[in-house]
Structure formats: structure tokens, C-alpha cells
Amino acid sequence: xxxxxxxxxxxxxxxxxxxxxxxxxxxxxxxxxxxxxxxxxxxxxxxxxxxxxxxxxxxxxxxxxxxxxxxxxxxxxxxxxxxxxxxxxxxxxxxxxxxxxxxxxxxxxxxxxxxxxxxxxxxxxxxxxxxxxxxxxxxxxxxxxxxxxxxxxxxxxxxxxxxxxxxxxxxxxxxxxxxxxxxxxxxxxxxxxxxxxxxxxxxxxxxxxxxxxxxxxxxxxxxxxxxxxxxxxxxxxxxxxxxxxxxxxxxxxxxxxxxxxxxxxxxxxxxxxxxxxxxxxxxxxxxxxxxxxxxxxxxxxxxxxxxxxxxxxxxxxxxxxxxxxxxxxxxxxxxxxxxxxxxxxxxxxxxxxxxxxxxxxxxxxxxxx
Amino acid sequence: xxxxxxxxxxxxxxxxxxxxxxxxxxxxxxxxxxxxxxxxxxxxxxxxxxxxxxxxxxxxxxxxxxxxxxxxxxxxxxxxxxxxxxxxxxxxxxxxxxxxxxxxxxxxxxxxxxxxxxxxxxxxxxxxxxxxxxxxxxxxxxxxxxxxxxxxxxxxxxxxxxxxxxxxxxxxxxxxxxxxxxxxxxxxxxxxxxxxxxxxxxxxxxxxxxxxxxxxxxxxxxxxxxxxxxxxxxxxxxxxxxxxxxxxxxxxxxxxxxxxxxxxxxxxxxxxx
Ligand code: SF4
Ligand code: SF4
Numbered sequence: 180x181x182x183x184x185x186x187x188x189x190x191x192x193x194x195x196x197x198x199x200x201x202x203x204x205x206x207x208x209x210x211x212x213x214x215x216x217x218x219x220x221x222x223x224x225x226x227x228x229x230x231x232x233x234x235x236x237x238x239x240x241x242x243x244x245x246x247x248x249x250x251x252x253x254x255x256x257x258x259x260x261x262x263x264x265x266x267x268x269x270x271x272x273x274x275x276x277x278x279x280x281x282x283x284x285x286x287x288x289x290x291x292x293x294x295x296x297x298x299x300x301x302x303x304x305x306x307x308x309x310x311x312x313x314x315x316x317x318x319x320x321x322x323x324x325x326x327x328x329x330x331x332x333x334x335x336x337x338x339x340x341x342x343x344x345x346x347x348x349x350x351x352x353x354x355x356x357x358x359x360x361x362x363x364x365x366x367x368x369x370x371x372x373x374x375x376x377x378x379x380x381x382x383x384x385x386x387x388x389x390x391x392x393x394x395x396x397x398x399x400x401x402x403x404x405x406x407x408x409x410x411x412x413x414x415x416x417x418x419x420x421x422x423x424x425x426x427x428x429x430x431x432x433x434x435x436x437x438x439x440x441x442x443x444x445x446x447x448x449x450x451x452x453x454x455x456x457x458x459x460x461x462x463x464x465x466x467x468x469x470x471x472x473x474x475x476x477x478x479x480x481x482x483x484x485x486x487x488x489x490x491x492x493x494x495x496x497x498x499x500x501x502x503x504x505x506x507x508x509x510x511x512x513x514x515x516x517x518x519x520x521x522x523x524x525x526x527x528x529x530x531x532x533x534x535x536x537x538x539x540x541x542x543x544x545x546x547x548x
Numbered sequence: 549x550x551x552x553x554x555x556x557x558x559x560x561x562x563x564x565x566x567x568x569x570x571x572x573x574x575x576x577x578x579x580x581x582x583x584x585x586x587x588x589x590x591x592x593x594x595x596x597x598x599x600x601x602x603x604x605x606x607x608x609x610x611x612x613x614x615x616x617x618x619x620x621x622x623x624x625x626x627x628x629x630x631x632x633x634x635x636x637x638x639x640x641x642x643x644x645x646x647x648x649x650x651x652x653x654x655x656x657x658x659x660x661x662x663x664x665x666x667x668x669x670x671x672x673x674x675x676x677x678x679x680x681x682x683x684x685x686x687x688x689x690x691x692x693x694x695x696x697x698x699x700x701x702x703x704x705x706x707x708x709x710x711x712x713x714x715x716x717x718x719x720x721x722x723x724x725x726x727x728x729x730x731x732x733x734x735x736x737x738x739x740x741x742x743x744x745x746x747x748x749x750x751x752x753x754x755x756x757x758x759x760x761x762x763x764x765x766x767x768x769x770x771x772x773x774x775x776x777x778x779x780x781x782x783x784x785x786x787x788x789x790x791x792x793x794x795x796x797x798x799x800x801x802x803x804x805x806x807x808x809x810x811x812x813x814x815x816x817x818x819x820x821x
Contacts, residue, residue, distance in 0.1 A: 243610055499600065504596065
């Protein structure tokens with residue numbers, strides 16, 4: 180492997196390859212499409228299981244417990260067993276529920292992370308589609324995620340579900356603002372909205388440190404806001420067990436409940452992957468400006484490993500939050516967003532635009548003319 | 549923040565009601581500003597994260613007990629409230645008995661407490677108990693899980709316990725009965741392995757002897773009279789079949805299968821020998 184040779188980080192997405200093949204052979208295109216569909220399903224289920232297992236183990240370690248140990252070596256098959264159990268459980272729909280919407284909601288909830296999975300650049304040659312409006316698309320789709328939850332709460336015809344869904348709606352819509360403000364900072368820095376373009380713009384250094392305080396601040400903002408969008412503790416008021424039984428998925432059971440569960444964990448992955456892509460350089464190895472010696476050493480590690488490591492680190496941080504912090508009350512949650520995070524977000528955006536204006540960051544970017 | 553530190557206290561003289569009195573004054577703290585509150589909060593969050601990280605890195609103590617494997621080394625805390633049990637003050641002298649129980653339980657593949665039914669200790673002194681049959685525990689039980697059946701003791705011409713019937717299936721281990729007992733006759737133990745295949749097995753009597761209190765027996769010097777004071781009571785059997793007493797639609801263990809009408813507990817009376 181001639182890894183030390185200067186790499187071209189030219190992205191080559193599956194969509195591009197399929198489009199290129201379309202002119203010659205439709206079968207190859209079909210193969211690409213079917214292949215990526217199977218890939219998405221495989222990645223989904225595998226990711227879900229791995230993440231749930233990891234979450235349980237990590238949670239256990241944080242609380243001085245052992246976590247699953249019985250099923251399979253180190254309890255590795257525990258999630259599989261749980262999945263099987265969920266698959267065989269009765270799929271119960273309440274009598275007075277809106278049957279169609281009740282059925283639809285879990286799919287809507289799962290749709291969002293699945294679509295986002297297709298946008299993520301895993302490595303230069305592994306990305307399903309690279310949209311030139313990537314960030315815009317991500318925010319639009321991310322905001323759509325609340326539909327599944329709202330519909331679930333509405334269709335269940337249960338006051339707890341309804342309250343949980345309403346809370347989720349309020350929370351997600353509020354925190355969407357901060358998250359978008361943080362994303363805008365990165366868009367400012369890199370001058371592009373395409374996700375792989377953003378990764379490439381970090382060739383000289385990741386935005387988290389290259390953007391001075393603004394980069395770091397945006398990173399923190401995005402981390403907090405996206406944790407809130409994930410409905411995870413400390414922002415888990417939509418499904419507060421103590422006051423709302425299980426919130427919007429109270430009335431769900433069996434496979435449909437599993438869908439919500441899966442959506443939650445895949446969401447966690449996509450959010451972490453996005454954080455890694457935007458602030459930590461995605462698949463881009465750790466580079467510092469023109470330090471060729473360091474850069475070429477870092478290039479030895481394949482991009483997919485860089486991507487995986489960064490994403491896992493962010494996932495770990497999110498789990499760490501969950502098992503450390505106390506929950507927020509509803510009003511505190513709104514207070515945090517509207518009175519603290521949002522002003523900080525605006526100020527941060529201003530700061531970032533000044534930095535970009537005077538091109539103040541180390542190793543200034545040569546914007547394509 | 550809320551604590552008063554010694555440096556805040558100032559001794560001074562103050563005129564109070566025309567006299568000069570020396571007083572200690574605690575100076576008022578300025579309430580923290582919002583910024584300070586935010587900083588403190590941040591510090592708290594970071595401290596918490598550091599703590600959980602140290603746990604993650606090296607747990608102080610893994611609290612998970614891997615139960616069936618560590619059954620022998622299982623530590624049950626003193627205050628654990630498991631099965632209710634009679635206190636047998638003479639028990640200490642009879643360690644061999646529990647060894648015997650273990651042996652029988654292993655040979656017959658049964659629960660040690662079930663095996664208790666199968667042996668009749670030759671030496672009855674082991675089973676002397678403190679209970680007088682005063683029914684205080686029965687009154688104290690919020691779940692009506694205790695039924696005290698008394699009898700009239702011929703020798704002492706007084707009331708004594710016949711059967712102490714405990715319903716494990718409806719007990720909530722609240723300890724009220726233990727606290728209520730004026731004679732310190734019962735206790736909560738660490739036993740919790742109660743799984744059985746027949747729920748009727750969950751109703752059984754705790755005492756082994758229908759007998760007066762331990763000191764009343766031991767005051768009696770004549771062994772022959774002593775022997776007449778006591779009657780053996782097994783865990784399930786006896787003059788009144790206990791297993792499943794009062795369970796709807798279930799004949800008691802050992803009772804003939806009859807179409808029975810629901811019998812209330814209050815219906816059964818003390819049994820005279
Ligand atoms: S522990 Fe409570 S519920 Fe159980 S027998 Fe005693 S008083 Fe009744
Ligand atoms: S156990 Fe105690 S309270 Fe209950 S009948 Fe016996 S002496 Fe009375």
C-alpha cells in the first residue's frame with residue numbers, strides 16, 4: 180500500500196459511481212442501489228445492536244456494575260436476545276388509538292437517521308450521496324424527526340404520550356436553533372455546505388481548534404443542543420419515567436417499540452458522526468498545517484479508522500453525559516436554550532464571521548475562486 | 549455556600565436596650581452573582597464527570613452480584629428482610645442438626661427447609677421457642693399473612709402456641725410482626741430462595757413444637773412432664789392441613805379433593821388436644 184504517497188482526497192460517492200455507471204450499464208447502477216440498500220439495513224441493525232450493547236456496558240462501568248454478562252461471551256449476544264424477544268412480542272395497538280398514524284409513527288422516527296446515514300462521509304470513497312446543500316439538508320431532515328414523535332404521541336390517545344410528545348416537540352424545535360447556529364459557524368469557516376467539502380476543508384486542521392474559541396464554542400453548543408435533540412438524559416423530559424411513564428412511546432410494544440429504540444440509538448450515531456465530521460475533521464487524519472512529517476505519519480492510518488475513532492469518542496461523551504448529569508426540569512430546559520445557549524450561539528456566530536472576515540485562523544484557507 | 553465560616557464571625561460591642569453587650573455577628577454574605585452561579589454549576593458538572601470517569605476507569609467496588617455462581621460466598625446484609633422465622637434459643641447447641649438437614653436436602657434434592665419435615669429431631673430442646681401465642685404479630689400484620697392457632701396447655705393450664713401459620717405468598721416483608729412481638733420470638737432472615745412449583749407450599753407453620761414458652765418448659769425439671777408439654781408440629785402437616793389454607797379453588801395439600809366453599813380464616817378455631 181502506497182499510503183505515504185500524497186493522497187488525493189477526491190471523494191467518490193456511491194451515488195456518483197452509480198450515476199457514472201448509468202450511462203453504460205443499468206445493471207451496475209441497480210447493483211449499486213441494491214447494494215447500498217442492503218448495506219443500510221445491515222449497518223442499521225448492526226449499529227443498533229452494537230450501540231445498545233456498548234451503552235449498557237458503559238453505563239454499567241459508570242455505575243460500578245457489570246452490565247450484561249450472561250448471554251454469550253461477555254454478554255455480547257444480550258442485545259440479539261433482546262431483539263428476538265421484541266420481535267416475538269405482541270404488537271399491541273390501543274383500542275381508541277388512531278391505527279394508521281400509530282402504525283406510521285415508528286417508521287417516520289426511523290426514517291430520519293436512515294436518511295442521514297446516507298449523507299455521512301465515512302471515508303473518501305464511502306459515502307452514499309454528497310449533496311452540495313448537505314448541511315441544509317441535515318438540519319431540515321433533523322427537524323423532521325420530531326414528526327414521528329409528535330404523531331406517536333398524538334395517535335396513542337394517551338395523555339402521557341401526548342404530553343411527552345408535546346414536550347419533545349418543544350424541546351427539539353428549540354434546540355434546533357442552537358444546533359443550526361453552531362453548524363453555521365462551520366459553514367462560515369469552510370465556505371461550503373457539502374459534508375465532504377467540509378471534511379476536506381479541515382485538511383490543515385480540525386475546526387474545533389483551528390477556529391479559535393469560536394470553533395470550540397460551536398462544538399460545545401452543538402454537542403449540548405444535539406444531546407437535547409436526541410432526547411437523552413439530561414434532556415430526557417419527553418420520556419421521563421417518573422412523571423410520564425415512558426412518554427411518547429408508552430403505548431408501543433414489540434417491533435414498533437424496537438423501532439423507536441433503534442431510531443434513538445441510530446440518531447445518537449448520526450449526531451456523533453456529524454459532530455465528528457463538522458468539528459473533528461471527519462475522516463480527515465490529524466493534520467497540522469504544513470507539517471509534512473506529522474501529516475504523512477497520520478496519513479498512514481486509514482480514513483475510515485479516523486472516522487470511527489472520532490465518532491466513538493463523541494458517542495462516549497454523550498453516554499458520559501447521560502450517566503453523570505441530573506435531569507433538567509421542563510422550564511429549566513427552555514431557560515437554558517432561549518436565555519443562555521441562543522445568545523451565546525449568536526455571539527459565537529458573530530465572532531466566527533469576524534475571524535473569517537480577517538482570515539485570522541492558523542493556516543488560512545485558500546478558498547476556491 | 550451555606551456554611552458559616554469562622555472568619556465571618558465578628559465579635560463586637562453593641563448597645564442593646566441601653567446597655568453595652570458583646571455580641572457575635574455573622575456578616576452577611578453577598579448573594580452570588582449569576583456568573584458565579586454559572587461557574588459553580590459548571591464546576592459541579594465537571595466534578596461529576598471526573599467522578600464517573602474514575603468509576604469508569606477503575607470502579608471502587610463492583611456492586612453486581614453474580615448470584616447463582618456466588619451462592620456460597622453471597623453476603624446478605626444484617627438488615628435484609630427475607631423469610632420470617634422462629635427464633636430457637638437452643639439452636640446454637642445443635643449445629644449438627646443443620647448439617648444433617650443439608651445432607652438430607654442434598655440426598656433428596658430438596659430445599660433444606662423442606663427437608664426439615666423429613667426429620668424429627670430426637671432432641672426436642674432444639675425447637676424450644678419464645679412464642680406465647682399472644683397473637684400480637686397477627687394483629688400487626690397489615691396483609692393478614694399470619695395466623696396464630698393456639699391451644700390450651702394441660703400441664704400449665706394456660707394458652708400456648710399450636711401453630712404459627714405464615715403465608716409467604718402474601719407477606720410483604722415489612723417487619724411489622726417482628727417489631728410487634730413482645731417476646732422477641734420471631735425474626736427476619738436472609739433467606740430469599742423461595743421458588744416452588746406449587747404455591748400451596750408457600751403457606752406453612754414456623755414453629756416445630758406446640759409448646760409453651762421456652763423458660764416455662766425449662767423450669768420444669770421432670771423430663772416426663774416436659775415430654776407431655778410438647779407436641780411435634782411439622783412444616784405442612786398436622787391436625788389441620790395447612791398447605792394452601794384459604795387459597796381459592798385449591799384443595800389444601802393432603803386434603804381430599806372436594807368442592808369446597810371458600811372458608812374464611814376466622815372460621816377455624818383453636819384446637820384442643
Ligand atoms: S413481615 Fe409484614 S406482611 Fe409479612 S408477616 Fe410480618 S407483618 Fe405480615
Ligand atoms: S410470635 Fe410473638 S407476637 Fe406472635 S404470637 Fe408469638 S409471642 Fe405473640
